[in-house]
Amino acid sequence: MSKYTEDDLREELKTKEYEYGFYTDLDSETFPIGLNESIVRAISKKKEEPNWMTEWRLEAFRIWEKMAEPDWANVKYQKPNFQSIAYYSAPKAVDPNKTLDDVDPDLLAMYKKLGISLNEQKKMNNVAMDIVVDSVSVATTFKKTLGEKGIIFMSISEAIKKHPELVKKYIGTVVPTTDNYYAALNSAVFSDGSFCYIPKGVRCPMELSTYFRINQAGTGQFERTLLIADEASYVSYLEGCTAPSRDENQLHAAVVELIALEAAEIKYSTVQNWYPGNSEGKGGVFNFVTKRGICEKDSKISWTQVETGSAVTWKYPSCILKGDNSVGEFYSIAVTNNYQQADTGTKMIHLGKNTKSTIISKGISAGKSQNSYRGLVQISSRADNARNFSQCDSLLMGNECGAHTFPYIEAKNKTAQIEHEATTSKIGEDQIFYCNQRGIETEKAIALIVNGFSKDVLNKLPMEFAVEAQKLLEISLEGSVG
Amino acid sequence: MLKITNLHAHIDEKSILKGINLDIKAGEVHAIMGPNGSGKSTLASVIAGKEEYEVDKGEIKLEGQNIDELSVEERAHKGIFLSFQYPVEIPGVTVTNFMKTSLNETRKAKGLDDMPAKEMLKLIREKSELLEIDRKFLSRSLNQGFSGGEKKRNEIFQMAMLEPKLAILDETDSGLDIDALRIVANGVNKLKSKDNAVVIITHYQRLLDYIVPDFVHVLYNGKIVKSGSKELAFELEEKGYDWIKQEAGN
Numbered sequence: 001m002s003k004y005t006e007d008d009l010r011e012e013l014k015t016k017e018y019e020y021g022f023y024t025d026l027d028s029e030t031f032p033i034g035l036n037e038s039i040v041r042a043i044s045k046k047k048e049e050p051n052w053m054t055e056w057r058l059e060a061f062r063i064w065e066k067m068a069e070p071d072w073a074n075v076k077y078q079k080p081n082f083q084s085i086a087y088y089s090a091p092k093a094v095d096p097n098k099t100l101d102d103v104d105p106d107l108l109a110m111y112k113k114l115g116i117s118l119n120e121q122k123k124m125n126n127v128a129m130d131i132v133v134d135s136v137s138v139a140t141t142f143k144k145t146l147g148e149k150g151i152i153f154m155s156i157s158e159a160i161k162k163h164p165e166l167v168k169k170y171i172g173t174v175v176p177t178t179d180n181y182y183a184a185l186n187s188a189v190f191s192d193g194s195f196c197y198i199p200k201g202v203r204c205p206m207e208l209s210t211y212f213r214i215n216q217a218g219t220g221q222f223e224r225t226l227l228i229a230d231e232a233s234y235v236s237y238l239e240g241c242t243a244p245s246r247d248e249n250q251l252h253a254a255v256v257e258l259i260a261l262e263a264a265e266i267k268y269s270t271v272q273n274w275y276p277g278n279s280e281g282k283g284g285v286f287n288f289v290t291k292r293g294i295c296e297k298d299s300k301i302s303w304t305q306v307e308t309g310s311a312v313t314w315k316y317p318s319c320i321l322k323g324d325n326s327v328g329e330f331y332s333i334a335v336t337n338n339y340q341q342a343d344t345g346t347k348m349i350h351l352g353k354n355t356k357s358t359i360i361s362k363g364i365s366a367g368k369s370q371n372s373y374r375g376l377v378q379i380s381s382r383a384d385n386a387r388n389f390s391q392c393d394s395l396l397m398g399n400e401c402g403a404h405t406f407p408y409i410e411a412k413n414k415t416a417q418i419e420h421e422a423t424t425s426k427i428g429e430d431q432i433f434y435c436n437q438r439g440i441e442t443e444k445a446i447a448l449i450v451n452g453f454s455k456d457v458l459n460k461l462p463m464e465f466a467v468e469a470q471k472l473l474e475i476s477l478e479g480s481v482g
Numbered sequence: 483m484l485k486i487t488n489l490h491a492h493i494d495e496k497s498i499l500k501g502i503n504l505d506i507k508a509g510e511v512h513a514i515m516g517p518n519g520s521g522k523s524t525l526a527s528v529i530a531g532k533e534e535y536e537v538d539k540g541e542i543k544l545e546g547q548n549i550d551e552l553s554v555e556e557r558a559h560k561g562i563f564l565s566f567q568y569p570v571e572i573p574g575v576t577v578t579n580f581m582k583t584s585l586n587e588t589r590k591a592k593g594l595d596d597m598p599a600k601e602m603l604k605l606i607r608e609k610s611e612l613l614e615i616d617r618k619f620l621s622r623s624l625n626q627g628f629s630g631g632e633k634k635r636n637e638i639f640q641m642a643m644l645e646p647k648l649a650i651l652d653e654t655d656s657g658l659d660i661d662a663l664r665i666v667a668n669g670v671n672k673l674k675s676k677d678n679a680v681v682i683i684t685h686y687q688r689l690l691d692y693i694v695p696d697f698v699h700v701l702y703n704g705k706i707v708k709s710g711s712k713e714l715a716f717e718l719e720e721k722g723y724d725w726i727k728q729e730a731g732n
């Protein structure tokens with residue numbers, strides 16, 4: 001097998017004879033394009049996964065094969081050809097000859113505006129670092145602190161090996177492989193992601209952020225996150241990065257599962273800033289994400305998201321309020337500019353008694369973009385005294401963009417109290433003139449108005465993240481009013 | 483301070499200002515009166531630099547410098563302040579935050595650093611007392627849910643904060659009850675000095691009882707058809723504008 005090449009492999013895969021016998025170690029860091037059972041097995045094998053995991057992936061793959069890509073969202077795009085994608089890529093290695101001079105100057109200018117340190121910039125662009133800095137040592141310090149509390153925080157690949165009982169017990173319980181097309185695909189081929197377990201009664205002493213941020217660069221296109229907060233524990237988790245990722249991957253299909261056991265609380269914050277494509281709408285990432293949490297008795301899950309990137313976003317972080325007295329929250333800011341399209345919102349499924357949910361969604365559309373809120377509030381027949389409050393506000397800039405709201409309400413219990421408020425406003429020339437007259441230039445005025453509009457949601461973000469998110473909003477909308 | 487010479491301006495092909503001449507010196511208060519649609523608010527907007535209006539002819543000079551080419555914010559940085567007839571609402575942006583941004587942007591334009599927070603708070607406290615503004619008011623969203631009187635008082639509060647060279651008060655008296663009118667007028671009087679100038683645009687004489695003008699001008703059909711002392715305002719109050727229209731027609 002020493003002369004084994006990718007071409008040979010491709011030939012073999014075509015003949016399908018190796019369907020169950022593909023155990024060859026690959027030298028190549030990227031798998032051949034296309035998807036079939038052999039590829040799924042190969043991914044599992046490459047990651048040295050136990051048999052149950054391989055079988056789980058295969059089952060997901062078989063389900064996916066029978067499904068069709070959903071087309072109900074209010075977005076238009078050329079559907080990706082799933083057989084023309086390579087499903088496994090090893091994380092990009094640091095190129096010792098690469099310096100920041102090789103990085104796109106536009107990108108560097110944006111980092112500067114965001115106040116991102118040089119070392120982080122290098123990390124994000126796979127540039128080797130001159131000094132041995134924070135990343136390694138900081139990560140180690142964090143790991144120690146977390147370890148003392150019994151908190152498990154590692155990549156999901158590592159968790160599958162080290163904590164198979166936890167992964168096996170919970171993976172796919174909130175987002176089953178059958179859930180939807182992209183979730184099934186993710187289950188079959190997920191490359192890596194994060195795993196987090198907070199033991200009973202433990203309050204996680206830090207925002208699980210910095211660590212994650214440092215480790216963010218180079219994660220694959222099919223991320224899988226599993227977060228379990230055991231009884232009466234608390235964790236605040238930050239995902240993403242405010243720095244723009246100019247990833248060449250067209251398709252991102254991530255799955256996030258949150259499990260809040262009795263009286264636990266999970267706060268999950270996301271800043272998404274994938275490459276949105278250029279101003280003519282060319283390129284950009286398709287972000288098709290399934291995020292869902294389940295709440296046991298007296299627990300709470302709070303989703304906060306700031307979505308500024310991606311060409312197409314399809315994302316509905318949801319809560320299944322299974323236990324009595326559980327609480328679900330969704331706070332969202334979605335910004336679209338140029339030709340971006342976002343169809344995002346939430347689902348609040350009230351199953352338990354006295355369950356409560358709050359939805360605050362702020363959509364900002366500029367350029368020629370389309371921004372949709374899609375939300376479902378469902379009250380089951382057993383959910384006595386369930387309450388929901390939803391507020392969906394849209395802010396329009398210019399005359400060529402669109403804002404849409406699709407609220408769905410299904411109440412099967414007479415004691416339910418559901419409130420829905422919606423507003424649409426436009427940044428007016430009068431507002432701009434007023435600000436200008438007070439010495440505030442137009443771009444700054446827009447930033448001020450947008451920040452005011454988004455304040456209710458920005459306030460839900462952890463402090464340091466909120467500051468960055470604010471700057472990000474500003475940058476995302478630069479040049480959107482001529 | 484401000485010298486306007488033969489100013490012509492139009493919007494959407496409609497000619498509104500048809501040759502305005504006005505000379506305002508430091509330390510003076512000028513009142514501009516006139517019937518509806520005579521071009522009073524347009525004049526204020528054109529001085530402030532609103533882009534929808536096209537200047538066809540004439541010039542505006544601030545302290546000897548032609549400001550025709552300056553943007554709205556550049557004019558503001560140079561000390562032109564407009565108290566709006568209809569102040570806009572900006573949800574989620576508090577009065578304090580707005581004022582802080584405004585003040586610091588103006589400082590930035592002058593090459594100064596941001597005002598230290600402590601100093602800013604002191605200034606806000608001082609100026610809000612001048613306008614008898616409740617502190618709670620300052621943490622409300624700008625103009626959102628404000629009564630007519632609160633909006634106008636907030637405009638004058640901003641004027642107090644920014645200390646402009648030339649303040650144009652566009653119908654600041656409309657929508658004010660007598661107490662609010664007194665507070666606002668009192669504020670303006672305290673801000674008046676020999677180094678700045680105030681232009682009051684109004685329909686009525688009553689504000690002029692409190693802020694006494696040095697000159698009164700009557701604007702009619704895009705031109706200043708009559709100028710005089712404060713007695714002219716009394717005359718207008720008494721006789722209305724018809725005689726002015728007739729005079730102008732001749």
